Amino acid sequence: MGKTSKTVQINMDNQRLEVHRGLTILQAAESNGIYIPTLCAHQDLSPFGGCRMCIVEVEGMRGFPTACTTPVEEGMVIRTKTSQVQAERKEILQLILSEHTSSCLVCDEKVECKEFMGTIRKAGVTTGCRYCPNDDQCELQDVVDYLELDEIGYPVYYRGLRVEKEDPFYDRDYNLCILCGRCIRVCQEVRAANTLAFKQRGRFTVIGPAFDRTHMEAGCEFCGACVSVCPTGALSEKARKWEGKPDREQITTCALCGVGCQMRLLIKGEKIIGSLPAQDPVVNSGQLCVKGRFCVTELVNHHRRLRKPQRHQNGTEVELSWNEAIEAAAAELSVCAPKQFGMLISPNCSNEDLYIAQKFARVAMGSPNIDSSTRTFYGHGFSAYLDLFRQSAPLADLEKSSDILCVGLDARFGRSVVGVALRKAMKRGARIVTINPRPHNLALMADIWLKPILGAEAGLLRSLVKMTERKNSTSRTRAKGQGRGLTQDLLTVAEMLKNAHSPAILVGSEFLQHDKSWQIFELVGRLAQNVGARILPLPAQNNLLGSILMGTYPEILPGGFSSADEKKARQFKKSWSVNLAQFSTGWNASALSTGPRLKVLYLIGENLPGFDQLADFTIYQNIYSPDSPTVDALVLPSAAFTEADGTFINGEGRIQRVRKAVNPPGDALPDWEILCRIARKMGKKGFDFSSAGQIHREISRSVMNLGRFHRPKRKPVPLTWQGRVNVSRPKPSGKVKDGKQIPFLLHASSAEHVYRGFLLTAFVEGARQIFPQDMVDINPKDAQKKGISQGDAVVVSCERFQETWTANIVDEQPPRTLHVTLHQSASLGANPHRVKVKKKDV
Amino acid sequence: MKTAAIDRILERYRGDSSALIAILQDVQEEFHYIPEEVAIRITEELDVPLSRVYSLTTFFKAFSLTPRARYPINVCLGTACHVKGAPRILEKLERDLGIKTGQTTPDRTFGLEAVRCVGCCGLAPVVTVGEDLYGQVEPAQLSRILKKYKEAGSKS
Numbered sequence: 001m002g003k004t005s006k007t008v009q010i011n012m013d014n015q016r017l018e019v020h021r022g023l024t025i026l027q028a029a030e031s032n033g034i035y036i037p038t039l040c041a042h043q044d045l046s047p048f049g050g051c052r053m054c055i056v057e058v059e060g061m062r063g064f065p066t067a068c069t070t071p072v073e074e075g076m077v078i079r080t081k082t083s084q085v086q087a088e089r090k091e092i093l094q095l096i097l098s099e100h101t102s103s104c105l106v107c108d109e110k111v112e113c114k115e116f117m118g119t120i121r122k123a124g125v126t127t128g129c130r131y132c133p134n135d136d137q138c139e140l141q142d143v144v145d146y147l148e149l150d151e152i153g154y155p156v157y158y159r160g161l162r163v164e165k166e167d168p169f170y171d172r173d174y175n176l177c178i179l180c181g182r183c184i185r186v187c188q189e190v191r192a193a194n195t196l197a198f199k200q201r202g203r204f205t206v207i208g209p210a211f212d213r214t215h216m217e218a219g220c221e222f223c224g225a226c227v228s229v230c231p232t233g234a235l236s237e238k239a240r241k242w243e244g245k246p247d248r249e250q251i252t253t254c255a256l257c258g259v260g261c262q263m264r265l266l267i268k269g270e271k272i273i274g275s276l277p278a279q280d281p282v283v284n285s286g287q288l289c290v291k292g293r294f295c296v297t298e299l300v301n302h303h304r305r306l307r308k309p310q311r312h313q314n315g316t317e318v319e320l321s322w323n324e325a326i327e328a329a330a331a332e333l334s335v336c337a338p339k340q341f342g343m344l345i346s347p348n349c350s351n352e353d354l355y356i357a358q359k360f361a362r363v364a365m366g367s368p369n370i371d372s373s374t375r376t377f378y379g380h381g382f383s384a385y386l387d388l389f390r391q392s393a394p395l396a397d398l399e400k401s402s403d404i405l406c407v408g409l410d411a412r413f414g415r416s417v418v419g420v421a422l423r424k425a426m427k428r429g430a431r432i433v434t435i436n437p438r439p440h441n442l443a444l445m446a447d448i449w450l451k452p453i454l455g456a457e458a459g460l461l462r463s464l465v466k467m468t469e470r471k472n473s474t475s476r477t478r479a480k481g482q483g484r485g486l487t488q489d490l491l492t493v494a495e496m497l498k499n500a501h502s503p504a505i506l507v508g509s510e511f512l513q514h515d516k517s518w519q520i521f522e523l524v525g526r527l528a529q530n531v532g533a534r535i536l537p538l539p540a541q542n543n544l545l546g547s548i549l550m551g552t553y554p555e556i557l558p559g560g561f562s563s564a565d566e567k568k569a570r571q572f573k574k575s576w577s578v579n580l581a582q583f584s585t586g587w588n589a590s591a592l593s594t595g596p597r598l599k600v601l602y603l604i605g606e607n608l609p610g611f612d613q614l615a616d617f618t619i620y621q622n623i624y625s626p627d628s629p630t631v632d633a634l635v636l637p638s639a640a641f642t643e644a645d646g647t648f649i650n651g652e653g654r655i656q657r658v659r660k661a662v663n664p665p666g667d668a669l670p671d672w673e674i675l676c677r678i679a680r681k682m683g684k685k686g687f688d689f690s691s692a693g694q695i696h697r698e699i700s701r702s703v704m705n706l707g708r709f710h711r712p713k714r715k716p717v718p719l720t721w722q723g724r725v726n727v728s729r730p731k732p733s734g735k736v737k738d739g740k741q742i743p744f745l746l747h748a749s750s751a752e753h754v755y756r757g758f759l760l761t762a763f764v765e766g767a768r769q770i771f772p773q774d775m776v777d778i779n780p781k782d783a784q785k786k787g788i789s790q791g792d793a794v795v796v797s798c799e800r801f802q803e804t805w806t807a808n809i810v811d812e813q814p815p816r817t818l819h820v821t822l823h824q825s826a827s828l829g830a831n832p833h834r835v836k837v838k839k840k841d842v
Numbered sequence: 843m844k845t846a847a848i849d850r851i852l853e854r855y856r857g858d859s860s861a862l863i864a865i866l867q868d869v870q871e872e873f874h875y876i877p878e879e880v881a882i883r884i885t886e887e888l889d890v891p892l893s894r895v896y897s898l899t900t901f902f903k904a905f906s907l908t909p910r911a912r913y914p915i916n917v918c919l920g921t922a923c924h925v926k927g928a929p930r931i932l933e934k935l936e937r938d939l940g941i942k943t944g945q946t947t948p949d950r951t952f953g954l955e956a957v958r959c960v961g962c963c964g965l966a967p968v969v970t971v972g973e974d975l976y977g978q979v980e981p982a983q984l985s986r987i988l989k990k991y992k993e994a995g996s997k998s
Contacts, residue, residue: 194894210892210893210897
């Protein structure tokens with residue numbers, strides 16, 4: 001055997017093994033089915049050698065080396081289970097357990113207690129085996145069982161630490177912690193977030209953020225990676241604490257944003273009890289953000305879920321059977337003229353739902369009036385934003401990028417998976433520039449933070465585009481309306497992007513509701529062309545591209561074709577026997593309040609304020625009951641993404657499978673099935689589907705090839721649709737006259753933690769802490785001048801609106817500006833608004 | 843004042859993140875503790891996480907997160923010193939300074955600690971004040987010793 005050989009011969013427990021050079025003894029043992037107990041080692045983390053459980057005997061080596069830190073060598077003779085090794089392990093385990101509450105591990109009554117719970121317990125809450133949330137899912141229990149430890153020879157040192165419950169989503173009981181350091185390593189190595197570290201030393205050692213800050217203050221992203229790797233019950237999910245062990249798992253796609261992370265749903269009986277990241281190398285590489293990790297369970301199990309069809313009339317609610325409900329819907333729809341019908345469908349729905357919805361509108365109702373509230377979310381920048389996808393690249397390309405420009409991106413909570421990719425790119429040496437007028441989580445780590453003056457973002461991007469246009473022209477261009485320091489930074493960034501060998505531009509959502517959003521996106525596109533950058537838009541809606549490619553807009557036909565495309569219209573006429581060319585495309589969601597009144601409005605996964613006032617009759621189909629009692633509506637219960645099969649198309653154009661994990665609650669049905677039943681009741685042809693797979697096949701056959709339903713294509717579909725959405729002019733901004741005072745500039749963003757028209761904060765306890773509601777950010781100096789302190793009610797007013805919000809004092813909020821996140825900020829008009837601020841009189 | 847001092851220290855190491863412990867030592871010497879705002883400044887300049895700085899400062903006894911006395915007084919209570927009357931010295935110091943063992947005077951000039959053997963039993967009983975060592979100390983000498991440091995402290 002030469003030195004260059006890739007493998008080495010070793011002898012482990014009298015077995016001759018050939019293993020890869022560079023593996024540790026532990027890895028070699030695991031890959032050959034030899035069990036070595038460990039507590040601190042983890043496959044995704046660097047070796048630590050802290051718990052000493054994996055000690056082995058190696059011939060010729062002194063003492064007992066740890067298997068997790070010792071690499072294999074040619075000719076090594078290793079014994080993993082000699083009586084001496086086992087005795088040492090037992091001793092060490094006793095030492096570990098002398099600081100761990102251990103009644104569930106070595107109690108005499110262990111077996112009986114598990115079966116009958118008959119033990120009389122004198123111990124406090126955190127010391128009893130039944131009181132650790134990880135009973136039966138604890139690695140410490142496994143090791144105790146393996147070593148057959150039944151007694152601890154050392155006096156127990158109970159630390160009596162306070163159980164930390166102040167942060168959202170997970171509790172921390174460090175009395176159960178064995179200081180294996182897995183949580184710290186996953187926070188540092190995998191997430192690169194560096195929130196956690198060991199504090200103090202010796203028997204006072206604890207784990208936590210610096211300066212005894214809460215996790216919230218320390219910048220924790222609540223990704224839950226630490227909870228996933230904890231071998232004990234020290235870290236436990238609040239929502240899953242006493243659910244116990246799951247029966248089964250289902251891999252699916254997260255529906256809470258456009259990244260499209262693959263996740264494992266944990267199921268017990270007919271209930272989803274948790275969600276964990278799936279090891280998917282293409283999209284999220286084993287990571288999730290707070291929404292996917294912690295919000296799904298509470299979202300789909302909430303008591304406000306609709307279970308039965310209902311008829312709401314003048315404040316009374318009558319439960320209906322499906323037959324009665326379908327009949328009622330069909331009766332109303334049969335007498336509704338095409339022009340008087342309107343349908344809105346949320347882009348949170350699957351491709352199959354979206355396809356059937358538009359087919360329902362176009363074929364069953366003969367009406368082009370199908371749209372989505374996405375139009376109001378993106379406003380007049382919608383078309384320009386969609387154009388960015390035409391130059392888009394897969395997320396995995398971030399790994400190859402040398403220079404990354406982030407436009408209006410914040411990746412602390414939502415999209416933290418992208419934040420991880422960015423930090424990994426940085427570690428590799430990539431340079432990061434972020435453009436954002438407000439404080440955000442990338443500000444700290446980015447090489448350069450371009451901080452445009454609020455309202456002058458388009459100007460900044462225009463300068464950047466000009467600077468990158470021709471070689472050697474940078475020095476002569478000046479950034480208009482920006483400070484001198486910023487101009488210097490801009491020049492640096494322009495040079496950097498021009499010379500970058502593989503630049504990338506990430507587009508977040510800071511500027512979506514901006515009055516010049518269309519210009520901003522157009523400029524981003526031009527900048528990308530100038531420097532040859534890939535663009536990665538990160539939409540908030542999980543199936544935004546699906547809604548385009550399935551054609552749920554009046555201007556866009558399935559396949560992304562323009563409805564003015566006569567050739568396509570003829571094709572659809574053949575298969576659907578409906579002449580699409582006869583349709584005018586004048587109607588859209590914004591006409592709901594201003595246009596002629598509709599007879600029937602059909603909402604699928606949409607929740608508009610006062611929706612029952614917009615038409616004579618409303619069909620409201622969603623997973624939650626409406627926010628307020630409705631005057632007159634048919635309320636139909638539909639299935640959440642965890643309860644129906646289908647596919648999504650994520651922001652990269654990747655077709656991703658959503659799988660049914662559990663049955664929907666009560667009588668709820670998938671959206672497509674409800675639509676098909678109504679259409680069949682109306683006597684319409686072309687709705688005879690019995691599964692989402694059949695719909696998928698029809699889409700693939702007649703519209704565009706989405707690949708096989710059960711195993712979608714791995715490669716993203718080309719995002720080169722032809723249709724364009726029409727955009728209206730921006731709504732007017734708020735203005736105010738306040739004597740000689742210069743007004744404050746208010747920027748209102750739309751919330752992105754939305755699922756099927758509802759804010760996550762309405763259903764998820766912890767989300768309320770991380771996504772502040774109706775909080776207006778204000779600079780400390782401005783607050784002082786106005787006599788406003790943290791948490792005060794403040795009145796923000798102008799000629800168009802007057803709102804009362806809660807003050808949130810933010811150091812880095814630029815002076816004389818305000819920021820607020822609202823459910824639907826478009827209702828205020830286009831940003832920025834000129835407003836007056838004052839403390840609310842009590 | 844803090845900013846200028848920390849600038850000087852950071853300048854010395856030119857933002858070298860591997861010199862973190864050396865920088866913390868200099869900060870400890872300068873301020874007699876590691877102030878939180880200085881720790882934050884260091885993380886920004888060196889590009890190291892705050893959790894790491896905190897981890898180090900709490901691990902090593904040499905660092906403190908609360909202001910330490912300018913002149914820490916250690917009274918040896920090892921066997922030799924004990925026999926030679928160290929408890930009486932400790933008692934007298936507690937009385938003179940008006941603090942208990944383990945505490946710091948309100949003006950942060952003196953801190954009082956009892957230690958086990960400083961390694962020069964031939965000089966027993968031994969008291970160290972700051973960097974200086976006093977051997978064969980008589981209780982009567984103590985007020986003179988303290989006076990010296992009080993004067994030095996008020997001068998600077």
